[in-house]
Amino acid sequence: MKSRVQLSYSLLAIFILFLLMVQARLWAPYWDTRNVQAILTWDVMGYYIYLPAHFIYHDLGHMAFASDIMREYSPSGSFYQAFQVPGGPEGQLVAKYTCGLALLWTPFFFLGHWAAGWLNYPQDGFSAPYQVAIAFGGLLFALLGLGLLRRVLLRYFSDVVTTLVLVLLVLGSNYFQYAVFDAAMAHNYLFTGYALLLWLTVRWHERPTRWKAFFIGLTLGLLVLIRPSEAVAAVVPLLWGMGSLAAVRQKLALLRTRWADVLLLALGGLVGVLPQPLYWHWATGHFLFYSYGDQHFSFFKPHLWEVLFSFRKGWLIYSPLLLLPLAGIVVLWRTQRAVAVPVLAFVVLNLWVVSAWDIWWYGGSIGQRALVQSYAVLALPWAAVVAWLLAPARRPALRAAAVVVVVLMVDLNLFQHWQYMRSIIHPEEMNRRYYFAVFNQTMPTQSDFALLDVKTHLPKAERHYKPQSLGKLDFDNQPADAATGISADVGYFSRQSFHADAAHAYSPALSIKLADASLTPGQYVRASCRVFSDYGAWGNKLVMTIERAGKSLSWNAIRLQNNLSVNRAWNIVHFDAPLPPDALPDDVLKVYVLSENGSGCYIDDVQAELMAPALDKW
Numbered sequence: 356m357k358s359r360v361q362l363s364y365s366l367l368a369i370f371i372l373f374l375l376m377v378q379a380r381l382w383a384p385y386w387d388t389r390n391v392q393a394i395l396t397w398d399v400m401g402y403y404i405y406l407p408a409h410f411i412y413h414d415l416g417h418m419a420f421a422s423d424i425m426r427e428y429s430p431s432g433s434f435y436q437a438f439q440v441p442g443g444p445e446g447q448l449v450a451k452y453t454c455g456l457a458l459l460w461t462p463f464f465f466l467g468h469w470a471a472g473w474l475n476y477p478q479d480g481f482s483a484p485y486q487v488a489i490a491f492g493g494l495l496f497a498l499l500g501l502g503l504l505r506r507v508l509l510r511y512f513s514d515v516v517t518t519l520v521l522v523l524l525v526l527g528s529n530y531f532q533y534a535v536f537d538a539a540m541a542h543n544y545l546f547t548g549y550a551l552l553l554w555l556t557v558r559w560h561e562r563p564t565r566w567k568a569f570f571i572g573l574t575l576g577l578l579v580l581i582r583p584s585e586a587v588a589a590v591v592p593l594l595w596g597m598g599s600l601a602a603v604r605q606k607l608a609l610l611r612t613r614w615a616d617v618l619l620l621a622l623g624g625l626v627g628v629l630p631q632p633l634y635w636h637w638a639t640g641h642f643l644f645y646s647y648g649d650q651h652f653s654f655f656k657p658h659l660w661e662v663l664f665s666f667r668k669g670w671l672i673y674s675p676l677l678l679l680p681l682a683g684i685v686v687l688w689r690t691q692r693a694v695a696v697p698v699l700a701f702v703v704l705n706l707w708v709v710s711a712w713d714i715w716w717y718g719g720s721i722g723q724r725a726l727v728q729s730y731a732v733l734a735l736p737w738a739a740v741v742a743w744l745l746a747p748a749r750r751p752a753l754r755a756a757a758v759v760v761v762v763l764m765v766d767l768n769l770f771q772h773w774q775y776m777r778s779i780i781h782p783e784e785m786n787r788r789y790y791f792a793v794f795n796q797t798m799p800t801q802s803d804f805a806l807l808d809v810k811t812h813l814p815k816a817e818r819h820y821k822p823q824s825l826g827k828l829d830f831d832n833q834p835a836d837a838a839t840g841i842s843a844d845v846g847y848f849s850r851q852s853f854h855a856d857a858a859h860a861y862s863p864a865l866s867i868k869l870a871d872a873s874l875t876p877g878q879y880v881r882a883s884c885r886v887f888s889d890y891g892a893w894g895n896k897l898v899m900t901i902e903r904a905g906k907s908l909s910w911n912a913i914r915l916q917n918n919l920s921v922n923r924a925w926n927i928v929h930f931d932a933p934l935p936p937d938a939l940p941d942d943v944l945k946v947y948v949l950s951e952n953g954s955g956c957y958i959d960d961v962q963a964e965l966m967a968p969a970l971d972k973w
Contacts, residue, residue, distance in 0.1 A: 364518040365505050372525050373498050379535045380494060383776055385486070393430065394486040398718065399539045401436030403489070404450055405457040405634075406464045407480025416638065417446050420479075428481050438648070440639050449638040451646050453631050455581030459544055463492035493538025500547030501525070504731055507553045511691065512738045516745065520738045527676040527765045529722040530730050531772055537724075541581050545728035548578045549588065553731060556592040559616075563609070568616035569623040576627015584652075584708050590700045591732065592620075598692030650713055657710035662723055666787040668715070673722030673771060676764040683736030686743045698735055705729050719782030721775040770795070778918045781807060788812070804917040805930035808896075811911075813879055813931050813966060822881060822964040825872050825944075828865040829960050839863075847885050847925050847959040855895055855948050856955040864947035865961050869901075870940035872965070877936060879966040882911075882946045883929035887957040892916045894953025897928055899963070901935055903942045909935045912949065915956065925959070931966055 385393050395403055408415040421434050437448040467488030468478055476482040501521060508517040525531055533542040552574045559567040571592050578585040597603045610617055635644040663670050671677060684702065688695040709715075709725045717725045743749070744757050774780045779793050789806040793799045806812060813820060830851050835843040840859035846852040853862045867874075874880070882899035886892050892915035901908040911932045920926045934944075948958045 363514055365509065365514050365521060368518045368521050369498070369501050369505060372501065372522065373494070376494060376497065376525075376531075376535045379531075380490060380538075383536055384490075385536075393428065394490045394539050395428075395481055396430040398436075398452065398541075399489075400430045401450065401452040402454075402456040402541065403460065403464075403539075404436055405454050406460060410464070411468070411478065411480050416448065418448050424479070424481055427479075430481070443639065447638070449635070449644065449646060451648075453580055453583065453646075454634060455577055455579075455631075456541055456544060458577075458580070458630065459496070460489060460492060463488040489539050493543050494535070496544055496547045497534040497538060500543070500550045500731065503547065503550035503554050504734055507550065507557055508734060508738050510557055511694065511735070512742055516738050516742045519741050520734055523676060523679075523741075523761065523765065524730055524734060524737070527761070527768050528674045528727075528730060529720075529724065529768075529772075530727050531768070532721050532775065533724060533727050536776065537720075540724070542724055542727040545578060545581055545585060546731050548574060548581070548585075549591075549728055549731035552578070552588060552591060553735075556595050559592070560596050563613055563616060565616055565619050568613075569619040572620035572623025572625075573627045574623075575620075576624040576629075579624075579628050580631055584712075585728070587701065587704045587708055590704060591697050594697035594700050596693045597696050598694075602693060652708070652711040653713055654707070654711045657707055658715035659706070659710045661715055662706070662710045662726075666790045667783075667785050668717070668720065668723055670723035670726055672790075674768065676761065676768065677730075677733070679740050679761075680730075680733040680735075680737035683738070683740030683743075687736045687739040690739060690743075694735055698732055701732050702729070716783065721772065721780060721782070799918070801917070801919060801927070801929055802931070804919065805913045805928075807917075808913040809911045809930050809932060811879075811932050819969055820879075820966040821969040823967050825874075825880070825963040825965055826865050826867050827960060827962040828863060828946075830863070833863075842957065845887055845957055847887075852887070852957040852959040853948070854955060855892075855950040855953065855958055857950065857952055860950045862948040862958055862961065864945045865963055867944045867963060868940075869934070869938060869942050869944060872944075874934060874938075874944070874965065876934050876938045879931050879933050880944065881929050881931045881964040881966050882962070883927060883964070884915075884946075884948060884961045885925045885927050885959045886915045886920070887923070887925050887959070888916075888920075888954065889923060891920060891922065891954060892956035894951050895956055896949045896951065897930070897946070897961075898949050899930075899932060899944070899946050901938055901942050901944055903939065908938065908942060915948070915953075927960075 404418065405415065407420070408418055412420040414420060418437055421437070424430065425434055436452065437450045440447045440449045464485065467485035470484035470488065471478045471482050474484060476484050505517055505521060508520060525534065530546065533540050552571065555567055555571045555574060559571060575589055578588050597606055632642040636642045661667065661669070664672060666672055684695060684699055687698060705726070709723070712725070717723070744754055771780060774793065775782070779796065779799055781789070784807055786807070788810065789803070792803040792806050796803065802812060802817065829848065830841055830846070830853050831849045833839070833841045833851070835841050835851060840854050840862070842852055842854040843850050844854070853859070855862060880899065882897055884897050895915040896912040897915060898910070898912040900910045911930065913928065913930045915928055917928070944963060946961055946963050948961065
């Protein structure tokens with residue numbers, strides 16, 4: 356008689372999702388290590404620096420090799436990942452970030468090191484084989500995390516519900532970004548750590564054993580070793596099963612009976628965090644050391660609204676589907692109180708800690724990346740609300756409406772990920788006006804990109820206006836001179852232009868007296884210029900100001916580099932702004948380029964135009 360193998364939809368879903376994630380990773384590989392979009396860049400470099408410093412250069416104390424890495428690979432704008440030990444010998448450095456990720460990366464680092472030698476790449480810790488090894492190591496950890504989370508969910512929910520939650524979590528939230536493209540960031544590994552913590556917690560409460568207790572503590576220690584703020588995870592095993600006063604008394608009685616488990620849990624936690632105080636003592640002479648400088652928590656002034664709803668980094672703006680698990684907490688509270696109590700406590704405490712960080716936007720990201728790891732815990736109320744929607748008692752119309760909304764939210768999430776990878780969604784400086792300007796856009800206009808920097812735009816579509824030139828500065832009639840920045844290297848119509856760089860922070864200004872141009876308050880003026888650069892005009896701005904007696908009455912500026920810019924070609928940038936309501940005829944309009952320690956670029960055709968209403972269009 357043939358045995359029947361039961362099909363597990365959730366296991367199949369994980370397999371398919373993993374294939375999709377690998378495909379997405381290959382779609383945007385970033386193996387080119389000579390740009391800041393490679394894998395081992397910015398904060399990731401700070402977590403990773405322990406490995407090449409110790410195993411390749413044997414220089415964990417001074418990291419003298421970092422200057423060569425910065426010059427060769429440009430992993431970040433500056434080497435902020437380590438700094439001088441306060442009061443220590445000159446040149447003695449301490450790493451800013453903790454070493455937890457470095458421990459988890461160790462096997463992938465050695466795999467990359469071996470591959471670099473075998474394929475004749477530099478064995479310097481940052482060449483392409485290291486990047487590939489760390490990137491796919493992150494994907495493997497994502498697979499492990501999803502597998503562990505599946506085991507947890509199946510303890511409480513059906514295979515169908517588990518399948519739906521896993522699919523929605525991956526495709527409907529910003530977890531996708533940190534499991535695939537930014538898989539080397541801490542959040543992917545923390546997510547897997549939370550999934551492991553849940554699984555061990557559930558197993559210990561089902562059948563307590565000492566080794567499970569030790570590994571619960573070890574997992575908590577590793578979470579803290581990766582990011583100290585993850586100490587909030589301790590409330591999950593601490594409060595698990597405490598759904599009533601009677602359950603609290605039973606839990607306390609169990610802990611008294613199994614006091615050895617408590618000691619082993621504490622020992623596991625100590626073992627997990629121990630590498631960091633040992634490193635700090637070696638580097639600074641102190642077992643406890645605050646390495647984040649002037650970055651702190653403000654626990655009495657959390658940025659809760661900004662974290663949840665701001666267009667800059669609002670969690671529920673960029674991952675609106677996460678409203679489902681928040682609503683699911685209510686369902687979980689009614690159906691499985693023993694699970695809901697630790698989940699609710701963790702969600703509240705974690706949200707408070709995340710919101711209290713002074714840099715609440717957490718650098719470059721799509722949405723709130725600091726909450727991604729918490730999705731492992733939120734999967735439980737997520738499953739509860741999905742199970743509630745699938746119950747036979749629910750009306751078909753309600754389920755149909757939920758399906759439509761969920762599909763739209765997944766579609767929005769994936770599209771916004773595409774926009775983010777295409778630099779349409781800005782990693783740090785989103786705002787309401789720009790968000791709605793590029794919403795559902797595959798190719799924003801220059802006017803759209805200008806809204807990242809200026810608050811104004813034309814009241815009507817551009818076709819309703821007729822530009823009238825007020826003046827142009829093309830540098831053709833000025834002698835080329837390195838002192839003034841006028842260059843004969845390249846120009847738009849001629850061979851002349853202005854070269855903006857650190858030595859020439861201000862370009863010559865186009866100056867127009869308002870009375871001479873018959874300009875009046877409220878009229879819209881367009882400032883524009885043409886830009887040529889080899890690798891992007893980063894750190895440079897086009898400025899339009901209204902001045903009175905040498906003092907600025909209004910000031911607007913936009914960056915010269917955006918997603919429309921093409922390297923080694925002349926790009927035109929512009930923005931529109933109204934003249935201030937209190938402008939006077941003797942005020943002066945000025946248009947110029949400002950370089951704020953920006954990369955070198957060439958500027959031509961600095962121009963101002965009056966955006967006059969086209970009478971036949973109004």
